[in-house]
Amino acid sequence: MPIRAYKHKHNANKNKVETVRRILKDYRKTAEKISKLQWYLFFKEGSFNKNYKINHIPSKLSERYKQTCQYQVVSVLNSYTSNRQKDFIKTVYRSSLDEDTKFILFVINKSKAWFNEKLTTAVLKDDKGKVIKELPIEKHHYKLSRKIIKQTFKKNRFPSFKHISMQLDQKVAKVEKRKEDKAKEFDWWIKLSTLEKGKPIYLPVYKNSYFEGKEGIHLNFVQINEKEGNIEIAFLKEVPKETSYLPKTNKISIDIGLKALFAVNTGDLYGKQFYKQLKYYDKIITKLQADLQRQGINPKGTKRYKELNRKLKEYIKNEINRLLNRIFKTYQPKEIVIEDINFQNSDLSPQLNRLLNRFGMKIIKQKLADFEERYGIKIIKVNPAYTSQTCSNCGYVDKRNRKSQEKFECLICGKKINADVNASRNIGVRSSNPMKSQSRRSVLRMLVRAYLRDDKHYACNSRAREVILGNRYFICFHEPLKITSKEKS
Ligand SMILES: [Zn+2]
Incomplete structure (x- = not known):
């Protein structure tokens, strides 16, 4: 069942916000260190260990905090390797290896045994449990499996913990209901341990009626992040897959347009301001870049440049998600057909075009994958060549x-x-x-x-x-x- 985070409004004062931000800073640093240790374990012993002794890792966080942090790190790393497991299957499936070798590789991959060499035989059984095939797993199979999984690692960077939010359990963040008749304006307290032993702080949080009404299991976790100098607090719920989805439209097709971001086959255009806004960012970033370079300063090292780029990326991400959500709500389609990759706009700098092609496409793909997973919508990607020069009425291309x-x-x-x-x-x-x-x-x-x-x-x-x-x-x-x-x- 998917886990979703629901933001809750809070009323923490400046001091408390500062205290939380300090914790978050150390939490992220500690997470990076734990992640390095966990990768070491993974390659040496064959798997991550969420209960590993980490007293020796230097950190301002208490041991309980560090343990909470380690749980989070290991769960992120496990989901990373699960995704690589899927890549592994694709690679082996497409390869020209013989069937037996493929089978053995799949068995190793299934138990993520690439580095621990735990298994000695690969056994295939039929529906009734009768053994059909039994093959010995040898050294060279493991060697090959490691080569393949390492290839997938190379193509997908290891998760970074530099910007994660904290997912805190009861050990360090206790959620308590407000006592009757007291401080009426909010509904919950989060009793949060701090960097100082025995000095927790209390964060007042308001009820979120959408969250309350949402079907699912309330998890005893609090998610805390920072945003623009403030902090964000979210509660987590494990929600059932949306199986009740009933499509209203059979199929829609979307063009990643040049005037509007998305053009739908029905004639509707979404994101008409998108390029205007991008052009605005493009202009000031290009100008800033030129100014700095003239002064002999590397733009990438400056705060202002980094901040502008962060804002630009955030804008792209928010717009894509917002518009695709709207398209989805409007049509509720069974299938979405979209062009594979074509995100070019000659009005924008090569740099911004690159950003759109890499980052923008990634966001679109993620959002569509989310639709696919949540609602079972079929996503079909097609080659966009000549779609802009062909007549959709008679088929004439010119x-x-x-x-x-x-x-x-x-x-x-x-x-x-x-x-x-x-x-x-x-x-x-x-x-x-x-x-x-x-x-x-x-x-x-x-x-x-x-x-x-x-x-x-x-x-x-x-x-x-x-x-x-x-x-x-x-x-x-x-x-x-x-x-x-x-x-x-
Ligand atoms: Zn025509």
Whole structure:
């Protein structure tokens, strides 16, 4: 069951906020140290150990705090290795290894035994428990498994604890209900241990009725984070998977647009201010960068530059999540078709385009994966090549169809439509054949062929023939076309 955090308003005064921020600072430092130790254990002994003795790790935190911290670190590391376990399966599955070796590797991977060599045989049983296959696991199998899992580690950085929130259990953060008749304006106290022994602080917290009403199991954890000089407090609930999801729409397709961030096939545009805002950030960041460089200062080392970039990233993240949530709520689709990667805007600096392609795409993917997991929505990614130049009405592909950034007008059928909406419709059409690993050229060839195959479009219309003869995409079909024109005329 997924665990979700629900923010609760608090009324901690400045002093208390400062005390909590000091704890958080040391908590993060300690977490980094524990994580290093845990990785050492993992590679040497084969697994993490959440109960490892850590008295020797220097920290301002009490031993109880350190233990709480260690639990959190190990749970993050375990979920990291679980994800790599999935990558491992994909790699082995696609490899050309023989079936037996694959099977043995899967068995090692299933118990995360890459480094501990605990297993000696790989046993395959049928539904009734009868042994079908039994193979010895040898040294070289482990060696190979380590090579594969290390590859996945290389592609995915180890989790960092530099910016984590604290997930505190009862040992250090006790949640108590407010006593009747006293201090009426809030509902809970969190009794929080501090860096000073025997001197806890009390954080007053308000009730969150959404959290109260949400079905699930209230976990005895308090999550504390800092944000812009203040602290954020959240309670956790283990909520059941949303199995009751009933789609309202069968399929929607989304184009990552240039004028608006998302264009949906229905004609709706989302995030019309997105690029304007990005351009604004881009301008001040580029200018600041130039100014600093002129003074011989490396921008990356300055507070102002870092702060601006942090704000920009936060804006991108919030906007993407907000807009995708809105799209989801509006359509409640069964399937979402979206282009694979295409996040380019020539109005923005190369630097910002890079950020959009890496960071922006990552946020989009995460959000869609979340929909997939929570509601079972099917996500289909398709090759976006030529979706902006193809007519979603008749299928004719021509660079000249695109009148401007925003306007699309088909030279053959005359369809006029918002360019991004047109692209999103083409993306939807590709859901049955996503053409994911095909080059742009081969996509174009297919589009041209598909168009010509349906000969009602050109054979009986001389104006259409003229248009096609002026289109370089159709060059290899020009000769036969000319002949048909002569025959007909
Ligand atoms: Zn058309």
